[in-house]
Amino acid sequence: MSLLAHRRTLDLLEGGYASVHHGRSHDFDDLRAYVAGDDVKDIDWKATARHGEPLVKRYIASRRQHLVLVVDTGRNMAATAAGGETKKDIAVMAAGALGYIAATHGDTVSLVMGDESGAVALPSGGTEAHLEMLLRRIDARVSLDSARSDLVGLLDWVARGVRRRSLLLVVTDDVALDDRLTRLLRRLRAQHEIVWLTVGDADLMTRGSRATDVYDVHEMAGLPAYLRENRELRREFDRADESLHDRTVRGLRSLGISSERVGSRAAVVPALFALIEKHRRARR
Structure with a gap:
C-alpha cells in the first residue's frame, strides 16, 4: 500500500510523488539539447549519435510527501x-x-x-x-x-x-x-x-x-x-x-x-x- 498525492507539487520543497520540476531520480522524463554546465553523465550517447548533436536526459525530481x-x-x-x-x-x-x-x-x-x-x-x-x-x-x-x-x-x-x-x-x-x-x-x-x-x-x-x-x-x-x-x-x-x-x-x-x-x-x-x-x- 502507498499514499497517493493527487496534485503535482509546485514548490521545490513541497511533498508529492510527481513534481513539475526536473531533477535527478530514476524516472526518465524527456531529452533536451546540451547546454554549458550540464553534467556529462546525463548525455544520452545513442540519441546524440542519431540526432547529430549532444542531447541530455531529464528526470522527474523525487519529492517526499x-x-x-x-x-x-x-x-x-x-x-x-x-x-x-x-x-x-x-x-x-x-x-x-x-x-x-x-x-x-x-x-x-x-x-x-x-x-x-x-x-x-x-x-x-x-x-x-x-x-x-x-x-x-x-x-x-x-x-x-x-x-x-x-x-x-x-x-x-x-x-x-x-x-x-x-x-x-x-x-x-x-x-x-x-x-x-x-x-x-x-x-x-x-x-x-x-x-x-x-x-x-x-x-x-x-x-x-x-x-x-x-x-x-x-x-x-x-x-x-x-x-x-x-x-x-x-x-x-x-x-x-x-x-x-x-x-x-x-x-x-x-x-x-x-x-x-x-x-x-x-x-x-x-x-x-x-x-x-x-x-x-x-x-x-
Whole structure:
C-alpha cells in the first residue's frame, strides 16, 4: 500500500510523488539539447549519435510527501469503542499503521493533537523511532482527566498552522458535520488532501444479557441500566446512530474527503486499505 498525492507539487520543497520540476531520480522524463554546465553523465550517447548533436536526459525530481496525523485527544477518545476497546487504542493503531506506510515509502510524518485546552504540534520525521515517539505522545495525552474534545478548534489550528501542502489523516470519534465544521473542512481541502477515520461509539443499548450502568465521559453522567433495556429507546438509538453516520459520510463525500469508520483494532487495517483505495480513486 502507498499514499497517493493527487496534485503535482509546485514548490521545490513541497511533498508529492510527481513534481513539475526536473531533477535527478530514476524516472526518465524527456531529452533536451546540451547546454554549458550540464553534467556529462546525463548525455544520452545513442540519441546524440542519431540526432547529430549532444542531447541530455531529464528526470522527474523525487519529492517526499508529508503526512500529518491530526488526532482528537480529548476526553471522548478515552471512551469505549464499539468493539469494547478504548477509542484511544484504536486511534493509536490507525495512526501508527498509516504512519508506518508513509515512513516506509520515504515520506515524513508529523502530529497535531488537541482538545479544549489547545493544540500541540510535533515536528516531522521519517524514522520508525520518530513515529513511535508520536504514538507515545498520543497515548499519554488521552485519559478520563483530559479536557473535552474540540475538533473544530483542532482543525482550525491545522488550517492556520500547517502551511506546507500535506496529506491529513483526521482521527476522531463520531461527530456531526455542522455549518462551522463544514466551512472549516472546505478551507482545509483547498490547501491539503484529507482522509478521515471515525472511531465508532459503543452500543449503549443492551442486546442480550442484563444491562449494567454506563457513563458518558463527555458529561461524566450515568446512563441507568433500565434505560438501556428499553426496546423503544433502542429503536430510536439505532435510527439516530444510522442517521448520524449517513449524514457524516455524505457530508465528507460532498467535500471530496474519503472516510471510513472503525470500531475495533481488528478492523483498522482493512479500513485503512479501503480508505487508501477510496482516496486513490477519488476524482479531483
